[in-house]
Amino acid sequence: MNPRSAVRFLLLWSFRFVLLLALLLAGPAYMFAFGEVQFDRDWRTMQREPAGLAPDAGQYRDAVVQVYAARAFNWRGVFAVHTWIAVKPENAESYTLYEVTGWRRPSVRAMSGAPDRPWFGSPPKLLGEIRGSDAHRAIPTIEAAVRDYPFAHRYEAWPGPNSNTFTAWVVRRTAELQVEFPPTAIGKDYLDQGLVARTPSGTGFQASLGGVLGLTIARREGLELNILGLVVGLDPLRPALKIPGIGRVGYGRPWTLPGEGPAD
Template sequence: MTATILVILMTLVLLLAGPAFVIASGTATLGVDWSRADRASVGLAPDPATTQEAVVQVYAARALSWRGAFGTHPWFAVKPAGASAYTVYEVIGWRVYRGLPAVAVSNRDPDGRWFGSAPAVLAELRGPAAEAAIPKIAEAAQSYPYAGEYRIWPGPNSNTFAAWVGRAVPELRLDLPSTALGKDYLGTGLIARAPSGTGWQVSLFGLAGLLLAREEGFEVNLLGMTFGVDPFDLAVKIPGVGRVALSAPAPTAPAADSPPPG
């Protein structure tokens, strides 16, 4: 009995150490006033006024307040060729609480901060590849099976939605971050393709599972949180913290018209 309790306590420490570090480092901020939080664009989306080709971008940013210590909020931003604005697809929990469908479709800034948290681009398509993917994303959003449900943990939530769309549009090769709490929720199912479409996963109600895929690597899901190893990108995945690279990125060659260092 004592050994069992010790194992449980050690497991909880491992699961919570990452989120505690995220809070201590200031990556996630507690007590954010959502009504005053910054939602401005961060400049990652191509300007429709100067970019005529079709664009698809998938974003994720730390969730609001204490939730950001554990996970992220994702969304899909699409712009058909010649369009003057982006369409954003995402799942928002408060909509369900008010009797609305969980899936929100809007024309908000595609790269806007998520209540103060700057987003990162997870996947991108341009030109004909983006044009072909846009109707698939719209169809997947319309057929999302949990449109009337939302649970922060273990799902279905906004990351469950992102994983659903990723499986429907494998050309995105969507590698959701290990902090995408809820991405492993499969409802009553046990087996599904990985969100990237490059492998498979098994999951028990999003509480325990395994994932093996070329894009994501190997992941273990425990209580909705992810430990993992990505051997192709030489990185490990830690609950709360996310991906940690084990090698420095290769230096980028300077552009031809860049001034010499000195």
């Protein structure tokens, strides 16, 4: 290859890389430019009232398991959501929340509280839930998965392991839970071992290289391509696009099973 051809080759691939980067960042730029994520929130005065998405533990006696997502705090919210799991055993009068945070070690936190409270002011969205006998069977499995989480002493906001890595880990190990995570759940594709795993919905498979590069093909997730941790995708069964930063955009709604709520 002569010098002129080499320069042309480098310029061409540099242009392609810049174009790819621009496409990946267009969604987060939109979220930033149009105020979809607020940066001036004071965490001390943020909304903490429950959203009304969870049954009242004092009145609802059956077991409940719920999976939630909310926009991450501050600038991270233009890229990603934070996810967590809430469980209420049969006849229990309170919920236990399981989540991972980046400011403590071990990173896994278990606490009692309202499962549908905002996350630093961002309203929660219900990704999925099970109740009754299914939830009763699932809770011991969830508790065991929480104890066995392999990254409890390690946290990386990008590309993982992070809060979404934890939630996806627990869901994959709980047969009763079939949850479609939003494409904005950065870290969900970070696998604990190997390059291939079943999707959290249990309806397909994904290949992932350290959460930085990956491919997902599943009935519920559709087709997803992970590039640098940002997910672009297509849902052909419920026509929709999956756009980094923004999430799912289309006419169809995410798959729901009896008792499950939709996600964006």
